[in-house]
Structures are given as structure tokens and as C-alpha cells.
Amino acid sequence: MGTMVQLNEAGLFKSQGLIGDKWVDAENGHTLPVNNPATGEILTSVPFMGKREAEKAIAAASQAFTSWSKRTANDRSKILRQWFNLLIKNKDDLGKLIVLEQGKPLAEAVGEIVYGAAFVEYYAEEAKRVYGDIIPSPFPEKRMLVMKQPVGVVAAIAPWNFPLAMITRKVAPALAAGCTVVIKPSELTPLTALAAAELALQAGIPPGVVNVVMGDAKGIGDAMLDSTEVRKITFTGSTGVGKMLLAGAGKTVKKVSLELGGNAPCIVFDDANLDVAVKGVLAGKYRNSGQTCVCINKIFVQDGIYDKFAEAFAKAVSGLRAGNGLEPGITQGPLINETALEKVERHVQDAVSKGAKVLVGGKRHSLGRTFYEPTILGNASDEMLIFREEVFGPVAPLVRFNTDEEAIKLANNSEFGLAAYAFTENITRGWRVAESLEFGMVGLNEGLISTEVAPFGGMKQSGLGREGSKYGLDEYLEMKYVCLGNMAQPVG
Numbered sequence: 103m104g105t106m107v108q109l110n111e112a113g114l115f116k117s118q119g120l121i122g123d124k125w126v127d128a129e130n131g132h133t134l135p136v137n138n139p140a141t142g143e144i145l146t147s148v149p150f151m152g153k154r155e156a157e158k159a160i161a162a163a164s165q166a167f168t169s170w171s172k173r174t175a176n177d178r179s180k181i182l183r184q185w186f187n188l189l190i191k192n193k194d195d196l197g198k199l200i201v202l203e204q205g206k207p208l209a210e211a212v213g214e215i216v217y218g219a220a221f222v223e224y225y226a227e228e229a230k231r232v233y234g235d236i237i238p239s240p241f242p243e244k245r246m247l248v249m250k251q252p253v254g255v256v257a258a259i260a261p262w263n264f265p266l267a268m269i270t271r272k273v274a275p276a277l278a279a280g281c282t283v284v285i286k287p288s289e290l291t292p293l294t295a296l297a298a299a300e301l302a303l304q305a306g307i308p309p310g311v312v313n314v315v316m317g318d319a320k321g322i323g324d325a326m327l328d329s330t331e332v333r334k335i336t337f338t339g340s341t342g343v344g345k346m347l348l349a350g351a352g353k354t355v356k357k358v359s360l361e362l363g364g365n366a367p368c369i370v371f372d373d374a375n376l377d378v379a380v381k382g383v384l385a386g387k388y389r390n391s392g393q394t395c396v397c398i399n400k401i402f403v404q405d406g407i408y409d410k411f412a413e414a415f416a417k418a419v420s421g422l423r424a425g426n427g428l429e430p431g432i433t434q435g436p437l438i439n440e441t442a443l444e445k446v447e448r449h450v451q452d453a454v455s456k457g458a459k460v461l462v463g464g465k466r467h468s469l470g471r472t473f474y475e476p477t478i479l480g481n482a483s484d485e486m487l488i489f490r491e492e493v494f495g496p497v498a499p500l501v502r503f504n505t506d507e508e509a510i511k512l513a514n515n516s517e518f519g520l521a522a523y524a525f526t527e528n529i530t531r532g533w534r535v536a537e538s539l540e541f542g543m544v545g546l547n548e549g550l551i552s553t554e555v556a557p558f559g560g561m562k563q564s565g566l567g568r569e570g571s572k573y574g575l576d577e578y579l580e581m582k583y584v585c586l587g588n589m590a591q592p593v594g
Contacts, residue, residue, distance in 0.1 A: 110194065116296035120299050120303075122165075122310045128149035134148055148317075149317060153325045156321065163331075167252075171282075172280075181307055203293050204265055214265075214266055221554045225275045228575050253357055254333035256578065257286070257335050262291040285315075286322050328353070334356055334578060337360050359569065362518075364560070366397060367398075374411075380415050388498075402509045404509070415498075416462050419477075436471055506531065517563045518560070518564045519542060521541055524536070
């Protein structure tokens, strides 16, 4: 364990991949450092694995599938419940790992653990509810039924911004359905995934049911796409990578779930409750320093409330405190790396050059490294780069509008369709807007909409399929129709 990593349960600090029942290094001995984005310190090094290790992990998952898929739903439910219990029991250690490798403040990190564990709890319950159907037959001699069965080995590719929740949101329903998994966490944040895998083993999830490999994204991805044993790809990340995975999955016609880019709009109407709107937009924009796929990225404010909202929002944003997430009172951590910081700078510079006014922030933070000041840009417009691209940072552009139709048109003017938000006290207007927005999720008078019991996913180029809720379980099941013939019996 690195000198700066002190956990209550030292056994949770893993720095090797998991294949079957063994914690292993890369076959070629190559490693990759894991950095703390707040300090630059190297926490540890993990194996830089590739295609060979991924193929072995797939083989382990394929072997384990035979027995895991035949376990009763009740058995799988009990084991998942034990995994949930261990995640909650160790939430402080897991939260600390997230702070160290990803940067978000400790309270937010522990909140992610609770949120991520909730998917395990939910699907532990849903495992027992994979119901089929009896179809009334139009033929007297035939009986017809539909059963649901696990799809097979699942390749789960997760991002760095939610190192636990984006994994449990995929793995929990897969395991509940009877599938086995090969997880590829981000190379930037593998430690939380490895700790969660250790707890899965402790919970009694059999070896090979959960495997973890990390390193060469292309090599691992190619192994997953080329394998005929992998029957499902689930991915959260950029739209560009998602398109490549979708095309690659076509070679063996795998099931695919994609949760891709966002660039979420938010509409603040002039009849909105100002306090509710400011609180909701603050939470929806600056959580994880703006590094979430459902972050509010462009804020359309109606002319009648624009000045009041801008003033109140600026006051709220000025109260955010940036720093190392392990320090008390911190609400804003660093961006994940220098590349992310440069992207934020590029968006702000472009907006200012095209007439935007910096109301708060607008530059690198005095803390240095990858910290950026929480920022508000006034007088933004659709000509600016930040309007078209997801900034993935703590920058909120305000765009003035006049009519409802104008706001809806501006909001829908995007290739993305993941999440959208609106604030209004008029229920008729809110309902009409929710129906008109071309997005998979809509928050009305609410900036935090994610929960394990509701479907998460988008329209257009924001992806395919849904995660969470009862709908998320179907993503890991195949539907099989069975027809029984010659069933007619003589009467009497």
C-alpha cells in the first residue's frame, strides 16, 4: 500500500488484475502508475494488461457461466445481498479510494459508494423477479411460453468519473440475471474497482464470475469484440468510442448497451421558484466539478428572470470551495488530468472571444495542478464551442431566451439526448416541456435525478439501452419462446 493510502481494511488496496481466482500482473510485466489528481502523487502502479490477459479473463468468465447461470435466483440474490452489505460496511475506505484516485470531495465520494451499492441491493431483489409468460394458444394442441435466460459473458467497460457506481450499475444486473462479467475499469481509476471485486469474492461470488483487467484499451477492447464467448458489451464513455464498439460488436452480433455523451440543457422559466432553481442548477452543474454525463452544461434563462437568476447563481457559485477532497468543507475537487483542464480553458477562451462575459471564475485555480475555478459565463450563445460540445468541467454558460418555443428549440438543437432539466412553477408548462424535450431523462424542478429505481439512458447519439430499474435487467437477458406441440387431450 502506498504511503499516502491508509485504509481501515488494508486488504482492499489491490494493485493487480483479477482473473478467475487469482490476482495477477501483466504477463509482460508492464505497469501503469495511478495518480492522485489533487496532489500529483503516485498512489501505486497497476498491471498494464492487454489482449492476452483479456482473453484469459473471458475464458474464466465463460467457464464460470455454466455453474453461475444454473444457480437459483434465490442463491444469486443472497450472494448479491452480501456484496451490498460489504460495500456499505466498507464505504469509508471505498470513498477514500475514490477521493485519492479520482479527486471528488469525500462526502460526495462516500455518497457515490452508497449510490453504487444501491444497484447491488436493488438487483439482489430483482434477481427473483425474472418472470416469463404463458401465451394463450390459438391452437388446441399447442402450448406456448416465453422464458428469459442470461445472455452469457458480459464485457463491462467503465469510465473514470464514477469508479464504483458505473461498475455496479452494469455488474449487479448482469450477475442477478445469471451472467458472468469481465470488467475493464478506467486506467485512471482502477483501485476502487479492484477493491469492489475483492469484496465480491468475500461475499461468496464464485471465482471467474467477476474478473477485472485494465491497461491497453484497444487490446482489451479487441479481445472483447472478437470473442464469440462475449455476448454482451456494456459501455459508458464518449460517443466516439461508443460508435467504434457498436461497429465492432457487429462482427459477432453482440447485444450492446451504450451510455454516451450528454451536454445537458437546462431551462429556467420566468415563473420558476428562484431558490429552487439556483439550488437545483448548482447541484446539477458542479457535482464532481462538472465531470458527469448528466451535468447541466448550458442554462437557458428566460428574459424576465435572467438578471435575478444570474445574480443569485453567482452568489451561490462564489461560495463553492475547491481543494483536496480529503480536507473538510471542500465542495470542488480537481479535474481528472491536464487534458481535461486544457479542454475547459479552450471552451472558456472561445466563449469570451465570441462575446461571453465572465461573471464568476474564468481561470485556473490558484491551487494549481488541475484545479479550475467554478465559473459562470453570461451572454452565451449557440455560436460558442461550449454550446455544442460537452465541457466536462465547472463552467456554466447562461443563455437568454424569450419564448417557450425558442427555449425548447435551443435545447433540442444537439446531437445528444441524455438528460435535460427545466424549472417552472406551472405544471402545464412543465408537462408540455417534458414531452417536447428529445432526451431520455428530464428533471423538472430537480437537478439530481439519478437513482437505481429509475431507467438511466439517452436518445439520439447519447446511446442505446437503459441502466437501473426493472428495465435495466432486461439488457442482460435473452427472450426464448417455447412451443409444446401435440398437447391436446381427449375430453372425458
